[in-house]
């Protein structure tokens with residue numbers, strides 16, 4: 175089935191191998207043509223190949239074209255400029271491919287050559303704080319990747335690595351302990367299931383947390399007590415500190431789950447395996463590190479009372495240095511014996527790859543767990559943690575918690591969400607923006623928009639559509655940007671009905687439904703597999719353009735998965751919707767004569783299906799009416 179780009183690449187590569195065995199590894203470099211005048215695809219490999227062979231690039235291109243078997247696929251192959259190969263696909267071949275895609279539940283997307291088990295580590299909010307925009311990107315991007323990888327056919331293991339352990343929480347608990355009323359109020363919270371805990375506690379906790387942090391930073395005695403409190407709440411048994419910890423944790427979990435449900439994110443309570451879950455594995459990590467580093471180029475040592483790994487390359491030179499050029503240690507245990515963020519991440523890697531076959535039940539009461547034996551682990555985390563992950567990954571490889579050839583550890587980093595002033599996105603008062611408030615506002619603004627367009631629709635319907643549009647706009651605005659860059663958040667832009675936005679895509683989808691309705695048809699009628707003598711007629715340039723765009727869904731999804739770049743899918747959907755609008759303007763559908771009408775209705779139906787699936791992979795819903 176269709177991944178056109180790869181199919182062409184395979185044919186041209188085969189030609190290169192046959193012609194030039196001395197340069198058999200030379201790539202054909204096939205890509206989608208940027209300009210229609212140059213055909214549908216372009217191969218640019220002849221130039222580099224010619225240079226390598228000491229030949230004229232146009233001659234090399236001509237030899238490749240003569241030898242390549244593109245019969246049936248291409249209608250026209252031309253050599254242009256210094257040695258570009260321009261390929262125009264044959265309309266008959268396109269029509270046959272479309273008929274196959276129409277009959278295929280996967281819309282032409284092939285299964286991966288190798289099914290993998292992929293852990294996606296995303297969202298990961300911290301305890302005692304309401305979720306804020308800082309976790310929005312991780313949650314949305316991570317969820318889109320989960321959906322894409324799952325659709326391709328990989329085994330996807332979602333992991334919510336919540337920050338539920340450590341000094342911060344010690345501070346908070348110590349601070350709460352100073353106020354008997356608050357302390358008792360927390361202890362009185364019921365502890366059955368996750369939902370019975372009132373989340374109204376959370377805004378207060380956040381204030382307490384800020385106060386605690388201030389005291390910790392300014393009062394050495396408080397800081398000392400807070401550290402002792404860490405030991406107290408981390409020790410199993412029924413201490414009050416521990417009971418308080420459990421309640422704060424449950425409250426935070428219930429809140430996060432509420433956010434996920436409103437956002438339509440796939441994370442479930444059972445996907446939470448927070449930092450605390452690795453508690454019983456941390457000592458083993460230290461032991462394994464000590465023995466692994468004994469004979470290697472890296473060193474496990476004590477430095478200023480802390481246990482550190484100095485990561486070196488094979489020649490013994492430091493892999494990570496500070497700006498001043500000093501070797502940077504990866505600290506795994508503090509002088510007070512407490513473990514760190516890095517230690518927990520190392521334990522998590524060892525568990526996820528299967529170096530640790532199982533995880534004992536954690537202090538949070540999580541059951542014992544078997545390693546997912548991941549082939550790949552994706553960390554959807556802020557770019558500012560890049561050094562942390564580079565060091566942790568390197569350490570994990572050197573300690574053989576992961577194998578460089580077998581386990582792909584990838585930091586899927588992302589930039590910041592900025593306000594219109596190009597500074598980090600904040601409330602008018604300069605505070606962090608809470609995710610719940612952002613969601614409320616998105617739905618509220620979408621509701622106004624929907625009401626303006628359909629004042630006569632019953633309010634329930636308008637609310638339902640506003641949810642689909644508002645959440646869709648919020649997600650799409652984020653996903654449409656190259657994740658590695660910062661982006662400026664703008665309500666007006668993301669709710670606009672034209673441009674690369676969710677409402678634009680959703681509108682295109684609704685429009686196709688209305689075409690079907692006008693013809694007295696249902697969308698399902700449009701996409702029924704045609705009989706052999708029907709199929710697609712692609713006489714008009716706009717029909718042809720739409721056909722090519724529809725068939726590029728497969729290669730788009732594969733690229734998104736390979737590079738973890740959801741914006742590639744947004745860009746594709748935007749082009750597809752544009753091709754559809756162009757087609758709809760120039761090619762009458764319902765008024766055409768029978769065979770043409772049927773083909774055009776099928777193009778409409780298939781476009782709706784691809785848009786729906788594409789948005790679904792981004793975690794965005796559609797509505798038949800808007």
Ligand code: ARG
Nearest residue numbers: 295298299300335336337555
């Ligand atoms: N809780 C962390 C934060 O809010 C993110 C955790 C990311 N995942 C991980 N395995 N380190 O910054």
